[in-house]
Amino acid sequence: MSAAISTSTKFTAKNGYRLSSKTPWGNPAVYFFSLVLVAICVTPVLYIIFGGFRTNSQITNDPAGFPNPWVIDNYVEVIASDIFWGELVNSLIVGISTMIGVVVLGIMVSFVIARYRFRYAPLMYALFSAGLMFPMTVGITPLYLMIRNLGLSNSLAGIILPQIAFGLPQTIIILVPFLQSIPMELEEAALLDGCSRLGFFARMVIPLSMPGVATTGILTFVGSWNSYMLPLFVLSSDSKYTLPLGVQMFSSEHSVDTARVLAFTSLAMLPALICFTIFQKKIVGGLTGAVKG
Amino acid sequence: MTSTSNTNVSVKHRSKRVTDGKVRRNIEIFILSAPAIILFCAFVILPIILGAYYGFYKWKGFGTPSKNGKFVGLQNYVTALSDPNFQAAILHTFEIVVCSLVIQAPLAILFALLLNQKFKGRALIRTLIFVPYVVSEVIVGTGWSLLLQKTGAVNQLLGKIGIEGPDWLADPKIAIWTLLLLISWKYIGFAVILMLAGMQSIPEELYEAARVDGAGFWQMQKSITLPLLAPTLRIWVFLSMIGSLQLFDLVYIIWGQYVSTTAGVSTMATYMVREGRGAGNYGYGSAVALIIFIISLIVALTYQRFVLSRDLDGALTEQKQAKKRAAKRAKEAQRLAEAAQ
Numbered sequence: 001m002s003a004a005i006s007t008s009t010k011f012t013a014k015n016g017y018r019l020s021s022k023t024p025w026g027n028p029a030v031y032f033f034s035l036v037l038v039a040i041c042v043t044p045v046l047y048i049i050f051g052g053f054r055t056n057s058q059i060t061n062d063p064a065g066f067p068n069p070w071v072i073d074n075y076v077e078v079i080a081s082d083i084f085w086g087e088l089v090n091s092l093i094v095g096i097s098t099m100i101g102v103v104v105l106g107i108m109v110s111f112v113i114a115r116y117r118f119r120y121a122p123l124m125y126a127l128f129s130a131g132l133m134f135p136m137t138v139g140i141t142p143l144y145l146m147i148r149n150l151g152l153s154n155s156l157a158g159i160i161l162p163q164i165a166f167g168l169p170q171t172i173i174i175l176v177p178f179l180q181s182i183p184m185e186l187e188e189a190a191l192l193d194g195c196s197r198l199g200f201f202a203r204m205v206i207p208l209s210m211p212g213v214a215t216t217g218i219l220t221f222v223g224s225w226n227s228y229m230l231p232l233f234v235l236s237s238d239s240k241y242t243l244p245l246g247v248q249m250f251s252s253e254h255s256v257d258t259a260r261v262l263a264f265t266s267l268a269m270l271p272a273l274i275c276f277t278i279f280q281k282k283i284v285g286g287l288t289g290a291v292k293g
Numbered sequence: 294m295t296s297t298s299n300t301n302v303s304v305k306h307r308s309k310r311v312t313d314g315k316v317r318r319n320i321e322i323f324i325l326s327a328p329a330i331i332l333f334c335a336f337v338i339l340p341i342i343l344g345a346y347y348g349f350y351k352w353k354g355f356g357t358p359s360k361n362g363k364f365v366g367l368q369n370y371v372t373a374l375s376d377p378n379f380q381a382a383i384l385h386t387f388e389i390v391v392c393s394l395v396i397q398a399p400l401a402i403l404f405a406l407l408l409n410q411k412f413k414g415r416a417l418i419r420t421l422i423f424v425p426y427v428v429s430e431v432i433v434g435t436g437w438s439l440l441l442q443k444t445g446a447v448n449q450l451l452g453k454i455g456i457e458g459p460d461w462l463a464d465p466k467i468a469i470w471t472l473l474l475l476i477s478w479k480y481i482g483f484a485v486i487l488m489l490a491g492m493q494s495i496p497e498e499l500y501e502a503a504r505v506d507g508a509g510f511w512q513m514q515k516s517i518t519l520p521l522l523a524p525t526l527r528i529w530v531f532l533s534m535i536g537s538l539q540l541f542d543l544v545y546i547i548w549g550q551y552v553s554t555t556a557g558v559s560t561m562a563t564y565m566v567r568e569g570r571g572a573g574n575y576g577y578g579s580a581v582a583l584i585i586f587i588i589s590l591i592v593a594l595t596y597q598r599f600v601l602s603r604d605l606d607g608a609l610t611e612q613k614q615a616k617k618r619a620a621k622r623a624k625e626a627q628r629l630a631e632a633a634q
Contacts, residue, residue, distance in 0.1 A: 030410050037404060038421045041482065045424055047446065048436040064446035109329040112322050124326065131337050133593045137539040137562045138586040139340035141569050141578040142347060145354060146340060165336035168329055197321060226429030228542045233570065244431040248546065251435050258439065269432045276427045280420045 045269075052263030059258050074263035084267065086239060087246035091225055091271075094159050094242055098224040101164035103217050106171030107209060111201055113172065114179035115187070125176065131169035136162070136230060144233040158234045159242070163224055171216040178212035179205060218279045225272045243268040341586060348580035353573050362576055369580035378554055379581070382564040383588075385469060385557065389476065390537040390592075394530060396477050397484050401529075402522070404481070405488035406514060419489070426482035433479055434546030438462060441471065462547065465557040472558045475543060480536070484529055491525030492518060527600055534596065538589045541566070561585045 051059060052074050053067040078084050113125050136143070143162060144153075152158030182205065190200040206213075228244045235241055241249065247268050251261045348369055352362030373379050408419055425433065440446050441461040448458030461471045495518065503513045541562035544553050550567040553559040559567075565585060569578015 027410070027412070030407060030412055033407055034412075034414075034418050037407070038418055040478070041422045041425050044433075044436050044440060044478075045428060047440060048432065051439070062449070063442075063444065064449045105329040105332065108325040112326045116318065116322055118318075118322060124330070127330075128333065131333060133535055133589060134337070134341070134586065135535070135539045137541055137565075138582050138589065139337065139344060141565070141575060141582050142340040142343040143336065144570070145347075145575065146336075146343065161332065162336040165332045168333055197318070201325075222427055226427075226431075228429065228431055228546070244429050247429075247431045247435060261435065262439070265432050265435050269428050272427055272429070273424065276423070277420055280423065281416070 048262050048269075049266040051259060052266050054259050054262075056257060056259050071259075074260045075267070077260065078264045078267055083238075083246065083250070084264065087241050087243045087268075088271070090156060090240060091242040094156055094163070095221045095224040097156075097160045098163040098167060099217050099221045101160065102167035102171050102220045103213055105164065106168055106175055106216065107206065107213060109168070110172050110175035110179050111205055114176045115182075115197075115201075115205075125172070128169045128172045131166070132173060136166050140229060140233055143230075147234055153234055154236045154240055155234075156240065159227075159230050162230060163227065167220045167223070170219065174216050175209060175212050178209050182208055214279060218275065222272050222276055225275075341583075344579040344582050344586075346579075347576050348583050350576040351574075352576035354575035358576060365576075369577050370584065372577070373581050373584060378559070379561075379564050379568075381554070381557070382559045382561050386538060386540065386560045388469060389473065389540060389560065390534050392473050393476055393480075393533055393537050396473060397481050397533065398526065398530070400477070401481055401484035401488050402519075402526075404485045405492055406518070408485065408489060409492045419486075422485060423482040425479050428479075430479070430542035431546055433475065434543055437475055438547045463552075463556055465555065468548070468556040468558045472544065472547075475547075476537075476540070479543070480533070484533070487525055487529050488522065491522050495521045531593070531596055531601055534592060535589065538585070538592065561588070 050067055053070045053072065054065075055071050058065065058068065109124070109128075113121050147153050147158045147162070150158075152161070186204060187200055190204055191197075195203065226244060227242075228248075231242050231245050235245060238249070247265055250264050254261055347358055349364060349366060350358035350362035351365045351369070352358040355361050358364075404422070408415060408422070442448075443458075443460050443463075447461070451458040459467050462468060499517050499521075500513055503517060508516070539562055540560045544558055544560055544563050545566065548556055548558055550563060550571055553563050554567075561581070562585065565578055565581040568574060569581060
């Protein structure tokens with residue numbers, strides 16, 4: 001593990017160094033194709049953001065044009081509305097609770113699978129990795145009935161608990177190789193120094209697995225932020241809606257007011273985009289570790 | 294002689310400590326893993342079992358199926374499998390599974406190769422191509438359905454260069470290709486990042502050696518990158534197939550539950566939601582869910598059996614242990630050699 005971390009940090013440090021001084025400017029063809037690629041990926045998103053700065057008549061008369069003049073009324077109206085903030089808070093509550101639940105439970109069980117030698121460890125790993133094959137879609141109807149019978153329908157807890165359960169497989173698959181690569185010598189040294197297994201877990205494993213934890217945490221948060229099907233089934237009153245449901249409701253209620261729908265939509269995607277941009281390097285690093293095994 | 298008695302004593306000592314430690318160890322295992330296992334079984338495994346049970350009933354979702362519903366045996370399954378709408382949905386789903394792979398795999402490898410070059414601004418570009426993956430399906434759906442309207446921005450731009458754009462969303466001949474385009478746009482970032490991670494774990498020395506031997510760029514990619522990327526590619530194919538089999542959000546948001554059937558883009562999951570929860574037939578919906586489950590399971594197990602088996606357990610655990618063992622052996626051999634000298 002420490003080896004994995006040190007190589008990965010060395011790797012990025014080296015990259016950073018190269019970027020700052022030695023990185024070549026590269027082939028023009030590389031730039032050309034990269035820019036085309038970026039344009040394809042980003043233009044539709046920019047269309048949504050710019051569309052929010054236009055008026056409806058601008059959008060109808062010239063669908064592909066730029067804002068002319070720029071109008072900020074749509075954004076102001078959305079920001080001033082309680083609906084948006086209520087849904088934002090709901091999404092934040094669900095996203096953060098899901099993330100914490102998945103990370104805490106995930107690292108605990110990954111530690112057991114990776115570091116304890118017992119008969120059922122492979123079975124546990126198989127159980128969770130089988131879960132990766134069955135996203136929520138397959139079980140959604142009975143799952144909804146179960147949530148209703150538990151009295152959790154139309155509550156945020158009714159989304160958080162299943163999301164934690166469904167987030168576990170991915171987390172465990174990423175974290176187990178991470179924890180397995182912590183050298184045995186480190187554990188032996190800790191044990192010799194009078195540290196218990198749990199002490200080793202708390203003092204060494206958790207800090208050392210931070211890159212993996214960050215990766216899974218962010219992926220879980222973004223997944224929860226974007227999740228649509230479960231809230232669609234579970235939530236029935238507007239005040240409980242998370243942002244994806246809110247966006248859909250808003251766009252069907254204001255289907256004539258395209259510009260305002262676009263403003264609402266772009267504000268709704270902002271938090272996930274920011275969160276992802278900040279932590280993007282960590283995610284690729286963590287995935288690299290996982291793929292390397 | 295003395296040494297053996299010594300070890301006997303220490304073994305006895307240890308055996309007591311070992312049993313003590315074993316109890317403690319088992320308690321630790323239980324405390325650490327029970328919450329996750331309970332939650333997982335309750336919300337992931339149990340619903341599937343319940344669904345299998347509900348699937349035998351004609352039931353509207355109130356009370357319990359045995360009291361408030363009617364046992365119909367396999368009737369739900371027969372109805373579903375002989376419904377042309379469901380057959381069409383299965384067909385669309387498999388078209389999506391296959392076409393996503395065919396469209397995305399070569400593009401993702403090419404893009405990853407491109408972004409694996411060293412050039413200024415690479416980090417920024419890598420972040421930007423991941424944007425579609427991070428944006429939620431609802432937002433992608435809302436944005437694209439505006440862009441692709443008959444009188445939308447895309448057709449206006451096409452009109453400027455003299456092409457009359459089709460009705461991207463409603464024309465049943467075109468809608469499924471539009472959907473595939475959107476899926477590729479949305480999910481290719483994930484494939485590229487996986488491939489990039491795979492490429493970065495290929496040792497640089499291989500390329501240097503090849504360069505010394507006079508290999509060209511494309512030759513190196515063909516004989517080094519592609520073969521060594523195969524495990525990553527195989528895992529991505531698996532994830533992509535499972536994702537496509539469950540496809541729901543994008544279709545449901547852009548086309549809605551009714552239009553998706555007429556536009557020819559309905560998937561197994563949209564059919565399930567429409568006929569199950571939408572129509573209030575929870576027994577029937579559960580039966581459809583179980584059919585989807587079985588289809589996914591067959592695809593997943595077949596793939597694992599014939600393609601993935603060498604990667605999943607192998608790459609993650611055994612190979613590494615084997616490597617460790619080999620390293621240890623090598624060290625020991627070295628030590629022995631030194632000692633002999």
